[in-house]
Amino acid sequence: MHSLPTCKPTLRLVAVLAAGLLTLSGCTTARVGPPHGFAVIEPGEGYRFRAVSPDGVVVAVRREANDPKGDLAFWSGALDAKLRRDGYRALEARDVEAKGMKGKQLRYAIDRGGREHSYWVSVFVTPTAVVTVEAGGDHELFARESEALLRAIATLDLG
């Protein structure tokens, strides 16, 4: 008579610990479907996902702990205050949605090297995480990609 294979107790313990560590470190997915014509690149420091267009428009996703614990109004307000202090000109704030999750999209302009740049940051808040989708680039190049970027933001996947 055959018995079902069983894991050794040590292996089982390692698996449980690994799963626990992954959960504690918040190491879960946070990415968007790359916009049409963009290439996915190494996320780099602080980002979970990054993609770039051939001429340098970038979209990137960041996932941080919801600490201090705040709601969407708190985090969108905190981001807005910070960016305005840094000299960003606020253009618009609009409600956005990604896979049923409500978020806020803040749009700004800023001069860099004598050229106007566009910068959007869309923020989504869960009980444990704050997820931002940043998109930016030279205004002229960015304007061409804005529709594709909007579609990409709507695909945000938090795993």
Added chain:
Amino acid sequence: MLRRPLVLVLLASTLVIGCGAAGLPPPSSFESRIAMDEAYGSRKLVADAAPADAEAMPVGLARPAAPMAPGAAPPSPSPARPLPQGAAAKGKQVSSDKPQAEEESKEHIIIYTANLALLVEPASFAASIDAMVDLSARLGGFVARHDDRTITLRVPSARFRESLRDLEKLGDVQSRSVEAQDVTEEYFDLGIRMKSLQATRRRLEELLARAANINDVLQVEEQLARVNGEVDRIEGRMRFLASHAALSTIHVSLLPRTASNLQKIVPPPPPPRTIPLPIRWLSALGVDRLLELSR
């Protein structure tokens, strides 16, 4: 045989023109003055809770429930296409049984006019006027008129705010006012009347082709001339509205900068004091870090 339809059409056309003779609707259903500050609140006039494509709207042609607006083509000033794209269809809807819902969905046609008074060194008046001429050309506009101390610029509505900001850099702002005139109702009413007149004109032309005697011909031609006159008048008004919505008007007056009038300028209050939150990752936000692909 032709008499009865002829009399009916003539009666109808007289009524249509009669309605027209009552004059155009009031020039605006809504006028307001708006402060052009940088805060979101200032844009609520035309754009809060904008739909996904609101970004593509020019300042002069904004959707009703949406704040600001750079992008879609303003209504064409061409008499051949007196209504903006889709506007003809919307005009039809307005005349249907559910006008309120339809009106909510139609685009707003807004005419922006700004008045700006700048304090400038008297010796720099000419240079300032030259700079404004250059500025209007750079922004895709033109100079409507100017003299030694005043200038009127027409700039694309999508670049209205940018134009004001750039103009303000040319001197010390002593006063500034911006007026937004919503001409949506008038524009769509004109469109509806235009369609009605065009239908009348077609019927008159058919009658003219079938006229049996000189008396009928003369009567029909008389009515036709009146209808054509009214069509031309409406076309002209629609073209005027469309062009003023597509191009905003900025009147600038230059005043000599003297010690006495400089004292009148009250400096704006400093922006509200906000305290940076002790959240490290917030400092990593921004376009600089985002575009630094090597990190």
